[in-house]
Amino acid sequence: MQNITSKFFVYNSIFWLITLATLPTILSAPPVNQYLLGWFNHKGAATIEAEDMNFSWLGSQIFKNVSYRDESKSILLTAKEIEIQNSFLKFLMYGEHTFQGKIQGLTVHKGEAAKLEINNLSTDFEFTANIQKGQIPQIKLNQYPGELIGKLLKTPKFQELFGSAFAVTIGFPQGALSKVQSYDITIEGKETLVQAGIAIKDQTLVTRPGSFLQLNWTATPQREQLLREWLLPKANPAELALAAPARLTIRLEDLSVPLKNFNFKTLRIGKSKADFGQMSFKNSGIIAKVLKLLTPASSEEATVWLTPAYFTMSDGTVNLQRVDMLAMNLFPMALWGKIDLPSGDLNMTLGIPLQLFTQEMGMPESIGGQMLQLPLGGTLSKIELDTSISKRKISSLASQLLKKLPKGVSDVVKKIAGTESDEIPAPTTTPFPWEKGSTKGKS
Numbered sequence: 001m002q003n004i005t006s007k008f009f010v011y012n013s014i015f016w017l018i019t020l021a022t023l024p025t026i027l028s029a030p031p032v033n034q035y036l037l038g039w040f041n042h043k044g045a046a047t048i049e050a051e052d053m054n055f056s057w058l059g060s061q062i063f064k065n066v067s068y069r070d071e072s073k074s075i076l077l078t079a080k081e082i083e084i085q086n087s088f089l090k091f092l093m094y095g096e097h098t099f100q101g102k103i104q105g106l107t108v109h110k111g112e113a114a115k116l117e118i119n120n121l122s123t124d125f126e127f128t129a130n131i132q133k134g135q136i137p138q139i140k141l142n143q144y145p146g147e148l149i150g151k152l153l154k155t156p157k158f159q160e161l162f163g164s165a166f167a168v169t170i171g172f173p174q175g176a177l178s179k180v181q182s183y184d185i186t187i188e189g190k191e192t193l194v195q196a197g198i199a200i201k202d203q204t205l206v207t208r209p210g211s212f213l214q215l216n217w218t219a220t221p222q223r224e225q226l227l228r229e230w231l232l233p234k235a236n237p238a239e240l241a242l243a244a245p246a247r248l249t250i251r252l253e254d255l256s257v258p259l260k261n262f263n264f265k266t267l268r269i270g271k272s273k274a275d276f277g278q279m280s281f282k283n284s285g286i287i288a289k290v291l292k293l294l295t296p297a298s299s300e301e302a303t304v305w306l307t308p309a310y311f312t313m314s315d316g317t318v319n320l321q322r323v324d325m326l327a328m329n330l331f332p333m334a335l336w337g338k339i340d341l342p343s344g345d346l347n348m349t350l351g352i353p354l355q356l357f358t359q360e361m362g363m364p365e366s367i368g369g370q371m372l373q374l375p376l377g378g379t380l381s382k383i384e385l386d387t388s389i390s391k392r393k394i395s396s397l398a399s400q401l402l403k404k405l406p407k408g409v410s411d412v413v414k415k416i417a418g419t420e421s422d423e424i425p426a427p428t429t430t431p432f433p434w435e436k437g438s439t440k441g442k443s
Contacts, residue, residue, distance in 0.1 A: 024055035024088050047073075060085050060101070070200075080105025096130045096137070103141075108152055137172055144168040146189070157226045162217070163189035182208050191218040200259070207255040214251045221245075234344040235380040239285035243301040249275040264341040269313040276306045277433075286376075286383040290350065294331045303328060307429040316342045322351075322425040326434045336425055337376065344380040349373050351424060371424055 026032060033053045041047040051065035061084040068077040084101040104122050127139040144166045150158025171184035182199035197211025207213055219227075224242045228235050254270020281287050283302045291302060305326040312319045322336040337348025351371035378384030 021057075024057055028054045055088050055091075057088050059087075061088060061091070075109045077109065078105075078107045079103050091131050096128055096135075098126055098128050100124070100126045106148075108148060139170045141168040144187075149187075155230055157230065161223050161226050161230070162192045165189065166192070192216070198255075203258065203260045205255075205257040205259055207253060212251050212253045213255055214249065217248050217250075219246050219248050232341070232344070232380055236285070236382060239380070239383045240287065241282045241284070242279065243282045244280035246276065246279045248277075251275075264316040267313060267316075269311070272311055272313075274309040274311070276309070278303060278305045280304075286385065289385045290333070291327060291331070293352070295328075305329075305434050307427070307432060310428050313341075316340060320348070321428050324427050324429065324432055326432070329434075332432075334371070334427070335376070339380075346377050346379060346383060348376040350376045350385065373424070 027036065030052075033050065036053070037048060037050065047069045049067045049069065050063045052063070054062040054064075063082040063084075064080065066079045066082050067075050070076050081104045082101060083103075084099050086099050086101075090097055090099070101124070102122060103125055106123070123144060124142040125140060126142070127136055129136045146159040146162060146164045146166060149162075149166070150156060155161070166187050166189045169186040169188075173182055173184060182197070185194070185196045185198065187194040193216040194214070196213040197208045198213065199206055199208050219242060221242045221244070225237055228237060250273070252269050252272045254268070255272075256268040258266045281302050281304060283291065283298060283300055287302050287304075288298075291298070307324045309323045310321040318339040318341060320336055320339065322334050324332065324334045326332050332353050334351040334353075335348060336351075337346070339346055339348070351373050353371050375386040376383065377386060
């Protein structure tokens with residue numbers, strides 16, 4: 001009896017050793033492939049499909065003709081081959097682990113009608129996963145081509161604007177890839193950083209509640225021109241143009257972007273912020289017109305320090321709260337109003353503080369807190385600064401101002417004296433960045 005038990009133990013051990021040794025081969029069989037995919041996808045409406053899955057104890061794990069379908073069964077992503085450069089043993093280990101690999105023939109499908117492809121695309125990637133729970137919390141593509149992003153956004157000049165290669169990290173808050181409805185995305189390039197918490201619902205990209213989309217970007221005169229041609233083709237580069245590189249930060253909240261039939265009328269942006277810091281513009285167009293009112297001196301460039309711009313957008317109209325500025329380190333001013341992007345029409349106000357002149361004239365501080373309000377209208381292609389109408393009644397100051405102000409402003413005052421004004425909005429940031437001890441304003 002003991003001999004029989006020993007033989008059984010030996011044969012049983014051999015059986016399991018053979019089974020264990022051939023397990024990757026067994027799992028690589030097509031029927032087993034489909035069973036594994038069904039097990040992985042059974043809890044979610046979205047699915048992962050693969051025509052061929054080859055496993056190996058010591059070599060890489062190869063998946064061919066892979067596709068990912070969303071809840072409506074539309075294909076979002078396909079790849080000709082995905083190679084995971086980790087042993088099969090790591091797939092059997094409990095807990096969350098990091099895997100590395102390569103992807104080839106990546107194709108991005110934007111809806112059913114559009115298909116975007118870069119031939120022979122090869123990029124390294126890594127992802128974290130808990131195989132037992134069917135969870136993939138995060139995927140990172142180390143070399144994601146800017147060309148593909150540009151095609152997705154229908155932006156031919158994307159690489160010149162933002163860069164040619166990016167590290168793209170996609171996090172899945174729900175954990176299981178088959179149940180994904182929202183994403184945490186980081187796109188990092190040499191001079192561009194995008195961070196976003198988004199969801200896609202009914203072919204519309206939205207920021208999740210409490211989340212945002214933020215862009216950190218180095219703008220140059222060349223990039224600024226390309227960006228204007230892409231987003232604001234009606235804008236005239238002669239009216240407002242960068243003269244030197246500038247680092248920008250733009251944070252968008254309550255964002256809603258239709259992925260189909262996009263236009264400015266359907267784009268919605270809630271309370272958002274753009275931080276420009278100090279910028280250097282060419283002294284031409286509207287910049288030259290404004291500075292001519294304040295000083296007879298001129299230069300090829302005009303340095304402007306700006307407070308953060310807070311704005312919203314709906315139905316194609318940008319509503320800009322007050323932005324305070326310091327031009328040439330001497331002249332404070334403010335800007336607020338509306339911009340209709342589809343038509344390019346401007347309905348804004350330029351405020352010039354009277355405090356510019358109080359020290360020389362010995363005027364009381366209460367007068368210095370007032371502003372000359374000049375309508376800024378026209379279109380993005382031809383900005384018009386209306387000096388014939390004031391938005392503030394200053395007739396009681398005219399006799400003092402006409403004797404002391406520079407000639408350009410004196411001419412303005414003659415035209416604007418005696419008219420009524422709208423209320424001046426309060427600054428959004430205090431103290432101003434150029435003042436000692438300044439801190440950022442509200443967010």
